[in-house]
Amino acid sequence: MKQLVDDYPTRKSAVPSLLERKDPVVYQKTLNQSEIGTSELEFYEQNGFLFLQSFFDEDEVARFKSETKRLLTEAHGSTRPEVILEPESEEVRSIFAVHRDDAFFQQLASSPRLLAVAKQILDGEVYVHQSRINFKPGFTGKEFYWHSDFETWHAEDGMPRMRALSCSIALEDNTYYNGSLMVIPGSHQWFVSCVGETPEDHYKESLRRQQYGVPDQESLTKLVNESRIEMPIGKAGSVLFFDCNVMHGSSANISPYPRSNAFFVYNSVENKLQEPFSSSKPRPQYIAARS
């Protein structure tokens, strides 16, 4: 089942490289929904992300928050693998597979409004490749270094093409001060091939702290110098859609304000997972749905 040709080789060489993207960004340019218009679709294609202020209203956000609070309470002290802790404390950093394990978030992941945008961009049917709630607690939330999600999904999960996107729903206000996501606009057009091999069961550590699949400083500098860094910020209820290959990261959060978000990855049904491209065995289903 392993592909003969790997268009996005990574973790196979001792030197990093910048490769051109070989896949479309927007797969369906004819509008077939009313959530976003042509100019927003063009913005997404050019920049690799689209930030929609107040996509969900206050009542919806209040419900999201109470359901998230319930989830967090249930997760405290849990030893389920789906519950990931902060590297230097026992605080919950993420809960995975909420679209599978929790009725409320299953329904949210299937929201027709979110699906409409995902299907427009990816063209046709999609499924949830990964879901999680990220809790970036106040004071102690650690940084996520720069990365392309696709690099990991390709290397460790066997995702063949760049035909997936992420959707991050802000459960708290995102500000310049609480570790909001930063993106490098346009970076989705380049694949940063990373050095080194993936160690077995790398995911157990990498969800807490990234060590492999880390882009090199020279490539990052090039990407930023040709563009810029942007930090889309807004009220709770805002939604950020971003391409699977756009370079993004976030700083630590030393403010008292948590920065939680619900995170769904939609993948095209035409882009089903194969054998991992740079890892001996695929990651578990709660991180990367294979069925």
Place this chain on the structure above:
Amino acid sequence: MKQLVDDYPTRKSAVPSLLERKDPVVYQKTLNQSEIGTSELEFYEQNGFLFLQSFFDEDEVARFKSETKRLLTEAHGSTRPEVILEPESEEVRSIFAVHRDDAFFQQLASSPRLLAVAKQILDGEVYVHQSRINFKPGFTGKEFYWHSDFETWHAEDGMPRMRALSCSIALEDNTYYNGSLMVIPGSHQWFVSCVGETPEDHYKESLRRQQYGVPDQESLTKLVNESRIEMPIGKAGSVLFFDCNVMHGSSANISPYPRSNAFFVYNSVENKLQEPFSSSKPRPQYIAARS
């Protein structure tokens, strides 16, 4: 020589507390210079800081940068105690006592324009209590957690009153993305008494990573909730003056852009150091000038 009364007890109790400030903020309200006006002085008094865009012009900044580059080159690989490294790498984080050891920065610290502002606020003669160049390298610059400088200077250096201020000269553009300083406006009116005792020679570790004199989360939350967080940003050459007791901190810097600054602390000659208030012996002269 040890004072009988300690108006700002810290690191002496097992529980933190918030104490009211017992000292003025602006010691001389009658204008005696032309660098800042009455409204700026009032802003400083109310908020505990004052950010002056383009205080130094482009030519001056270019000179500052080349002199800083020279200093950094000289410091690489040095084992002088004045050279402090990043906690997780061999990169230089700070160089102390540049006003003492380096002719160029000695002159900069004595700039009549900087001194005019310091003398206005502190009323009368001042001297340099501490100086340093901070290098916050791109990609790897680590965070500085929230702290009041005065808490440390009082506990470890024996600074009796809140009659000192810091002046941070931006040597690079400060943005929302490269770990710029954050302040809690108004927090200078409260002293956060911290828990725990100061271990011997704490400074050797604390300059790399703070562990004692750390304000508690409850006090920080109160200070922020009664006010806000601000991040004064601007071009290289901007200057931030801030009160010795204002709560401040900064996030990590994962951007490719370094964020260096030259940092001078002016203390009133009426406020000379005594025995440390919460430590067995004073820190070395290169961290806190005693003569």
